[in-house]
Amino acid sequence: MIFRNTPVRWGAVSQLLHWLIVALIAVQVTLGLIGLELPLGMEKLAALARHKSIGITILALAAIRLLWRWMNPTPALPGNLLPIERFLARFTHxxxxxxxxxxxxxxxxxxxxxxxxxxxxxxxxxxxxVSKSGTLYHAMIEVHATLAIALGLILALHIAGALKHHFVLKDDTLRRMLPGCAPAADRSVAAADSPRKSC
Amino acid sequence: MPAFRAASALTLLTAVSVPASAHAGGRAIPYTLLHAHSSLTYTFTQAGAANHGRFNTFAVRFDPAAGRLAVVVDMRSFDTGDSQRNRILGGKDFFDVAQYPQARFTARRLIRTAHGYRAVGALTLRGITRTVVIPFTWRTADIDGREVGLLTGRTTIRRLAFGIGQGQWHSTEWVGNAVTLRYALELLPARGR
Incomplete structure (x- = not known):
């Protein structure tokens, strides 16, 4: 297992952080929506308390992830991208x-x-x-909700991009964020002597 | 607001059944609350975070020589600083202020300690009476030429012992059972007694 990133694929640490945050976002959105829907009561209190705890966890993981990104090479985008695709990839990330x-x-x-x-x-x-402020509280509800919708839209672009790379362009963009499979370039070399070793 | 509070406190005072025997002994000086300078607050844990609230209207009579302490709290005067939480805490599952508008503590005896007293007595909260011990420090000071008694301390009670937290709120997973009461009272010698 390779922990660090290489110029062509994400290492185990980056992959773990990526998929852990994916799972936490799924739980987080669910808890947030449940918290919104529930009437005042202990279940709402519990849902929102968990939502806050997981949010803080995501914040910490995001900080670790950014730090790790700075300490590692970032795998390059595929070379065959149009300028608009290159922009979209950078924008969504x-x-x-x-x-x-x-x-x-x-x-x-x-x-x-x-x-x-x-x-x-x-x-x-x-x-x-911050100190207590009704104005700021109400403003933050709006901002938080708007950002959550923005997250949904950008995630949709991100996932659509990953699936297009995998199924339409048939390149390694998605595969290099998955454990087990080395990129095609490495695989063709390795395949010569040991086909099962790399994938 | 202070005028209203003072009036409410006075109304409450009449309800405090401190026996008139307070004037009996030689140095028996009963004290009453100087309301504007006094606070009665509580802290409990909600979802892992400390929550604070206060009671704005309460009455106190303290007579160290006679071994008496009586406190009446207007339960409708609490404030958590959040209107939504005020509604929930004031409602049936918690304080149920409509049904139980007053809480009271009446000491049965005072035990002298190094810097004050431990008041052993009956605390009635949400219609349930339990024996509790209220420790406090006590000193008198001369403030602006008049004698003021300073009564401060804190104690922890269990909310469930008083039925505060009915139904789903009986669980202590998200709202802790322990509630810390803090009191910092300024008392004046009662006049005319």
């Missing part, structure tokens, strides 16, 4: 990173402004980022 920070932070600010401190899984109470 940058947008996703921005949202991985902005969504938890606006949620944290929202809680702080409401006067409900954020706790991480009932283990640790986090400091309030």
């Amino acid at each position: 940058a947008g996703l990173y921005v949202l991985l920070f902005a969504l938890p932070l606006t949620g944290w600010i929202m809680s702080s402004a409401r006067g409900f401190p954020v706790s991480w899984f009932n283990l640790m109470q986090l400091p309030n980022l």
Whole structure:
């Protein structure tokens, strides 16, 4: 297993962070929607408390991920992209990173402004980022909701891009974020002596 | 607002059944609350985070010489700083202020400690009476030429012992059972008694 990134594929650490955040976002969106729907009561309290804990977890993982990205080579985009595709790829990736920070932070600010401190899984109470303010609280609800919708749109582009690379262009863009399979370039070399070794 | 509070506190005072025997002994000086400078607050844990609230209207009579302490709290005067949470806490599952508008503590005896007292007595909250011990420090000071008694301390009670948290809220997973009460009271010698 290769932990670090190479110029052609993502290492195990980047992959783990990527898919862990994917799973957490799925849980997070579910909890957020449940929290919105439920009437006032303990279930709503529980859903929102978990939503906050997972949001803080995503924020921490996003910070680690960005740090790891800076410490590692970033696999290059495929060479056959049109300028617009290149722009879309960079835009969606940058947008996703921005949202991985902005969504938890606006949620944290929202809680702080409401006067409900954020706790991480009932283990640790986090400091309030701002002092109590009804105006800021209501503004943050709008911003948080808008960013969540933006996340949905950008994720749709991101997934559509990955699937297009995999099924239409048949290149390694998706495969290099998956464990087990080495990129085609490496595979053809390795295949000569040991076909099962690399994939 | 202060005028309203003072009036409410006065109304409550009449409800405090402190026996008139307070004037009996030689140095028996009963004290009453100087409301504007006093606070009665509580803290509990909700979803892992500390939540604070306060009671704005309460009455206190303290008579160290006679061994008496009586407190009445207007349960409708609490404030968590959040209107939504105020509604929930004031409702049937928690304080149920419509049904139980008053909480009261009446000491049965005072035990002298190094810096104050431990008041052993009956706390009635949400219609349930339990014996609790309220520790506090006590000192008198001369503030602006008048004698003021300073009563401060804190104690922790279990909300479920008083039925605060009915139904789903009986669970302590998201709302802790322990509630810390903090009191910092300024008391004046009661006049005319």
